Amino acid sequence: MKIAIIDYGAGNIKSIQFALNRLGFEGILTNNPSEIRSAEKVIFPGVGEASSAMKKLKSSGLDELIPTLTQPVLGICLGMQLMCNHTEEGDTKGLGIFDTNIVQFSNRVKVPHMGWNTIYNLQSPLFQGINEKEYLYLVHSYYAPLSKNTIANTIYEKEFSSALQLNNFYGVQFHPEKSGMVGEQILKNFLNL
Amino acid sequence: MLTKRIIPCLDIKNGRTVKGINFLELKDAGDPVELALKYSLEGADELVFLDISATEERRKTLVQLVQKVAQTINIPFTVGGGISSVEDVELLLKNGADKISINSSAVKNPKLISEIAKNFGSQCVVVAIDAKFIHENWKVHLVGGKVATELDLFDWAKEVEQLGAGEILFTSMNNDGTKNGFANEALAQLSKTVNVPIIASGGAGTMNHFEEAFSIGSADAALAASVFHYNEISIPELKNYLKTAGIPVRI
Numbered sequence: 370m371k372i373a374i375i376d377y378g379a380g381n382i383k384s385i386q387f388a389l390n391r392l393g394f395e396g397i398l399t400n401n402p403s404e405i406r407s408a409e410k411v412i413f414p415g416v417g418e419a420s421s422a423m424k425k426l427k428s429s430g431l432d433e434l435i436p437t438l439t440q441p442v443l444g445i446c447l448g449m450q451l452m453c454n455h456t457e458e459g460d461t462k463g464l465g466i467f468d469t470n471i472v473q474f475s476n477r478v479k480v481p482h483m484g485w486n487t488i489y490n491l492q493s494p495l496f497q498g499i500n501e502k503e504y505l506y507l508v509h510s511y512y513a514p515l516s517k518n519t520i521a522n523t524i525y526e527k528e529f530s531s532a533l534q535l536n537n538f539y540g541v542q543f544h545p546e547k548s549g550m551v552g553e554q555i556l557k558n559f560l561n562l
Numbered sequence: 563m564l565t566k567r568i569i570p571c572l573d574i575k576n577g578r579t580v581k582g583i584n585f586l587e588l589k590d591a592g593d594p595v596e597l598a599l600k601y602s603l604e605g606a607d608e609l610v611f612l613d614i615s616a617t618e619e620r621r622k623t624l625v626q627l628v629q630k631v632a633q634t635i636n637i638p639f640t641v642g643g644g645i646s647s648v649e650d651v652e653l654l655l656k657n658g659a660d661k662i663s664i665n666s667s668a669v670k671n672p673k674l675i676s677e678i679a680k681n682f683g684s685q686c687v688v689v690a691i692d693a694k695f696i697h698e699n700w701k702v703h704l705v706g707g708k709v710a711t712e713l714d715l716f717d718w719a720k721e722v723e724q725l726g727a728g729e730i731l732f733t734s735m736n737n738d739g740t741k742n743g744f745a746n747e748a749l750a751q752l753s754k755t756v757n758v759p760i761i762a763s764g765g766a767g768t769m770n771h772f773e774e775a776f777s778i779g780s781a782d783a784a785l786a787a788s789v790f791h792y793n794e795i796s797i798p799e800l801k802n803y804l805k806t807a808g809i810p811v812r813i
Contacts, residue, residue, distance in 0.1 A: 381686075383658045387633045417683040476757055479782065481685050481728055483759050485607055485812040486564045504565065504812040506638055508685045508728075525564055547638045547660065549602070 370560065372396040373408035375435075375448075377425045382414045385445070388546035392557055400429045409440055410560055415447030419471075419511075420459025422447055436464050441562045442538050449533060449540030450511060458511050467533045467540060469516040474526050481510045482525045488543065493520040493534050495541075497558045503551045505543035507531070513542065565810045566776045567607035567783035568797060569761060570790045572597060574643070575615045577623040581791050591791060595630045601790065602635040604797040607812060609635070610663065610731075610785060613643030620644065625657050632658020640688055646671075651678050655686060663688040663731060666704040669711060669718075672725055679726025688761075689727040691718060693748070694735040700748055707735040715748065716755045723756040730756065731785065733763040741767025741789075749779030761785050769795055769803040776809045 374385050376398040389396040396412065397404065405411055413435065415422055426432045435442065435452075444452045453463045456471035463471070474480045487502040507523070513530040515522065521532035523542070533540040539559065545552035572594050573580050579591040591597070598609055611631070613624050621644075628641055641654050642663030651662050668675050668689050678687050692707045693700045693715040700715035719730055732752055734745035744762045752760050759782035762775040766786035775781045789795040801811045 381655045381658065381660060383629075383656065384632055384660070387658060388636065390633065391636065416685060418680070479757055479759050481758070482564065483685070483729065484564050484567050484782065508638075510684070544638075547636065549636050553636060 370394060370410065371408045372410045372412065372560070373405045374398050374412045374414060375405060375431065376400050377422070377429060377431055381416060384546045385412055385414050388553065388556060392553060392560070394560060400431060402430065402434050405431075405434060406438065410562075411438055411440060411442045413442060413444040413448040413452070415445065415451060417447060418459060419447060419450060419456045419461040423451060423461050423463070426451070432464060436466050439537060441559060443559050444538070444540040445546070446509060446542060446544060449542055450513065452533075452538060452540050453513060456511055466538050467513070467516070467518045467535055469513055469518060469530070469533070471511045471513055473511050478526045481508050482512075483508045485548075486523050486525060488521040488523050488531045490522045491520065493532065493539070494562060495532065495534065495539055495555060495558050496521065497561075499551060499554060499558075505531070505545070505548040505552060507543045509542060513540075563810050565607070565812045566781070566804070567761075568605075568772070568800060568811070569608045569610055569783050569785040570601045570606050570797070571610040571612060571763070571785050571787045573787065574611050574613045574624070574627065576617060576620075577627050580614070581788070594627060595634050598631050598635050598639070601797065602637045605801055605813065606637065606797055608637060608783070609639040611639060611641045612663075613641070621650075621653070625653055628654055628659050629657045642688070642690060646674070648674075648677050648681055651682060651686075655682055661686045661688050661729070663690045665690040665692065668722065669702065669704055669713065672721065675722055675725035675727055679728070684726045684728035687727050688729045688731050689722040690731040690733065691715060691722075692733045692735055695745075695748070703735055707733075707738070716751065719752055719756050723758050727758060729759045729761060731761040731763055734765060737765030738763070740765055743767065743771040744775040744779055744781070744784065746774055746779035749775060749781050753780040759783065766795075769800050772800060773804055773807045773809060776804070777807075
């Protein structure tokens with residue numbers, strides 16, 4: 370299976386490649402539009418700051434390419450957030466795939482939300498075989514509120530979307546590549562879509 | 563609910579795990595990758611690798627190790643020791659480290675914190691602070707606690723938070739190696755002073771010490787080395803103990 374991991378210079382993307390290897394798959398790190406378009410699965414990672422990540426996407430034209438993809442696409446962490454309409458981080462306009470806006474946690478809780486938290490109300494084939502309230506690893510200061518695209522919830526300060534889906538587009542706030550066996554199962558489910 | 567994290571720390575010298583008390587009488591303790599895998603399978607929530615080698619090839623050896631660890635384990639890990647530039651950080655993150663930890667280099671050059679945060683995000687910047695309680699004040703120390711500074715722990719913690727640290731790893735030099743428990747009062751005060759997660763370090767001897775670091779010290783995570791390396795406390799046993807005591811943990 371050809372799996373493209375979108376490489377736009379955003380942080381630690383080797384981890385995703387290594388996770389795929391552990392599952393017996395190869396992922397290609399690429400920012401080449403034709404390579405991405407021809408892949409069977411596309412993973413859109415991202416750690417770091419939203420506005421600079423968006424700038425990098427724009428400079429390689431990936432901001433126009435990603436919303437037009439028709440194969441299953443999985444945005445992870447900042448990748449998921451950039452797939453939304455807008456994020457408060459750096460007042461950044463996103464790709465507009467998910468019709469929701471990313472907002473910041475308040476200072477009533479420690480920020481970033483860092484560590485292992487549960488996901489529940491699972492509503493997608495992405496969570497095939499995953500029990501309600503399994504633990505996943507998250508690290509983020511901004512979040513997607515609950516919306517019609519929500520397919521998993523998590524509580525920190527309030528209930529928010531720990532995963533989103535619209536048609537072939539999937540987004541997860543947690544890091545499946547860093548979430549033990551449960552995370553690997555979710556990655557496997559994505560590859561099986 | 564967000565759970566409290568248990569973090570084994572591995573001291574690394576020339577690509578091997580070493581065990582010793584206060585960096586003295588270091589003994590080879592095997593392959594760090596194997597040990598990391600063992601801890602991750604036992605339910606460790608994260609790992610910290612602290613490189614204490616002082617050779618010319620240290621950087622190359624460390625990068626190779628980071629890559630092997632990232633290939634093998636499926637939980638997050640932090641790498642610290644001798645990191646003093648954005649380039650150092652980039653090399654480690656590119657090879658699979660999730661976070662980096664800086665200590666003395668942050669005190670010498672506080673701008674380094676904001677530079678790393680700007681380039682790679684606050685989530686990957688752990689600022690390690692070693693402090694000693696002297697004359698009713700917590701003073702920051704450098705070089706593994708050997709060199710005293712005039713910095714106050716709480717002032718410095720506030721400053722590193724403002725500069726963009728995503729997490730603070732606080733080691734109490736008074737407690738480190740004693741196995742008498744963590745510095746819970748200072749930890750609790752630290753949690754009130756800053757709004758980033760705090761990792762407690764130094765003093766773990768019993769399972770109850772971990773419980774106290776979370777309940778009294780309000781720590782978000784607790785780090786220990788020897789109690790895990792010498793099999794004095796097993797991670798599954800510790801997590802069950804904490805769960806029974808009402809501390810949220812991932813089991």
